[in-house]
Amino acid sequence: MALSEVTSPDPSDRAAVRDYVLGGPLIDQLSISRENATDDVVDRWTSVAARLCDQLSLEQASLDPAQASRVYRYYMPVYLWCLARLEAHRSASAPGAACPPLVVGLSAPQGCGKTTLVAQLTRLLDADGVRAASVSIDDVYLTGAEQETLANKNPHNPLLRFRGNAGSHDVALGVRTIESLKALNANPGSTTKVPRYDKTMRGGRGDRAPRDIWPTHTAPLHLVLLEGWMLGFSPVGDEAVKAFDPHLAAVNRELRRGGYDRLHLAVDDWVVVRVEHIEWVREWRLEAEREARAAGRGALTDDEVADFVDRFLPAYRAYLPGLYGDGPFGSQTGKVLTVRVDRGRNVLDV
Known part of the structure; x- marks a missing residue:
């Protein structure tokens, strides 16, 4: 599907945000599935996207297709991946050290x-x-x-x-x-x-x-x-x-x-x-x-x-x-x- 054909998700619509993020090209590498994309998880995604929009001087409610993809399907997944790798790194660290x-x-x-x-x-x-x-x-x-x-x-x-x-x-x-x-x-x-x-x-x-x-x-x-x-x-x-x-x-x-x-x-x-x-x-x-x-x-x-x-x-x-x-x-x-x-x-x- 062409980028111009993808509609930016309404940040107030959990289902729309869930579908949009899960449809992104990086999500499989994060081991995130529809089953573990709970409402709390989706709310977290929306919050991170809001911060990204603020950092990039974008209006979250009116992103064009390229901006939405950049926020929800690129920067946010990379960020979530970094957090997951940091958690794994900490878990592997020697206790007390x-x-x-x-x-x-x-x-x-x-x-x-x-x-x-x-x-x-x-x-x-x-x-x-x-x-x-x-x-x-x-x-x-x-x-x-x-x-x-x-x-x-x-x-x-x-x-x-x-x-x-x-x-x-x-x-x-x-x-x-x-x-x-x-x-x-x-x-x-x-x-x-x-x-x-x-x-x-x-x-x-x-x-x-x-x-x-x-x-x-x-x-x-x-x-x-x-x-x-x-x-x-x-x-x-x-x-x-x-x-x-x-x-x-x-x-x-x-x-x-x-x-x-x-x-x-x-x-x-x-x-x-x-x-x-x-x-x-x-x-x-x-x-x-x-x-x-x-x-x-x-x-x-x-x-x-x-x-x-x-x-x-x-x-x-x-x-x-x-x-x-x-x-x-x-x-x-x-x-x-x-x-x-x-x-x-x-x-x-x-």
Whole structure:
């Protein structure tokens, strides 16, 4: 059924909300059936949807089909899945020991809305008393000066000229950050600063933000949301990688030996946002940069966007089949939620 043919549910009608949510593409992965979708459960769904609408500045009673799908069938199910995984994580924790925060990895291509999703999840969690920290693999990019050094050491490799591919991250910083967050609850009074990267600096080429503006987290911490466009990628064979792009061999080596495995293995559960046509990334990135320019922030020109995205496409083509077919690096069966979106970022059947 086309999205435009689906009617947004009346939030005052339990039966309508129940039918709409249960008809969504993610519900089977949440093990929710009509039998356990009691009135109390449906009322909870309506309440969460109301909070999402408030966060997104939407009118719950007059959502258009795309907005309704985004609220009831995308963001809310992902949120409910995170809560269920957190409950399972706590149940598996040793009695009497400080339970470390659950680390949920969100792997999604650039521009498909992962940053917005993380922001909405964090606000929902906070309202429910679940303290969460958000970390992006983008936030541990090399500093601008370090990126220039990397580019100068690889003058003939366009994939390492600018930030983005494996090799352009301070992976050790990322691992230390996640490990420090996971240890917070066992060390009352300790704090952890989470790095931030400002993509508007250096004319849109980006640089690490000053440390004094990095957010600080203290115990108790219940959940860490780690997101990234290449999160969960597994290296491929040396010969296979050359078929995608000869320059990708250096990136593949970094993915294999650069510490990314430690970062991935620090993740407990995964959300993978899947797209059918990776070329959509170009459109999404162009849209984001134009919005940044319109707001007066540093941004890339249209030509720079095209050049920038071209440097990511070989990695997408090489590593997405493995991510989608085998799951993220180090992931376990039953601990991966798969979300498929279309060109308009609407959730689809998996």
